[in-house]
Amino acid sequence: LPSADALLGVARQTLDGAAGRLPRALLAGAHRHRSDFSRVASRLTPAVLRSRVSRERDRVKGLSDRTGRCLRVQAERRRDRFAAVSGRLGAALRASLAAQRHALARDRERVGGLVRRAERASRGLLAERRARLSRAEKLLQALSYTGVLARGFALVRGADDRPL
DSSP: OOOHHHHHHHHHHHHHHHHHHHHHHHHHHHHHHHHHHHHHHHHOOHHHHHHHHHHHHHHHHHHHHHHHHHHHHHHHHHHHHHHHHHHHHHHHHHHHHHHHHHHHHHHHHHHHHHHHHHHHHHHHHHHHHHHHHHHHHHHHHHHSHHHHHHTTOOOOBOTTSOBO
16 A cells, blocks of 8 residues: 555645645736726726716606606596596486486376376275165165055065064
């Protein structure tokens, strides 16, 4: 079997090579980051930042103004729509009330006609029953023994004192 130094020798050699390149790589990375920062920093001057903040402030103010106008316009539209609907509702209620009054008057007239017909019918029925009763009374008087006696006939009674 190989010794521990032989086994670790290749890995140690690779690590030593990387350790030698590390300071140059760190310097190169720092240089690259510094140049990237310098390039970005040149675009981010205080004047540029103030200008951008000012533009964003103006944009927010514009949006705020638009929001206020939108709310006013929306409230006005809803008010107009409500006024239109309430006007239509009032007209519909008045029309419904007029229709109900008309129907009530028509029904009142119809009931009045029916009452008059019922009164005529009851008077006719009463007159007919009076006439029938009068005829029945006359027939009773004509056929009863007292009516016969009144016309001059004699009443004949039986042994038990009943009319024959």
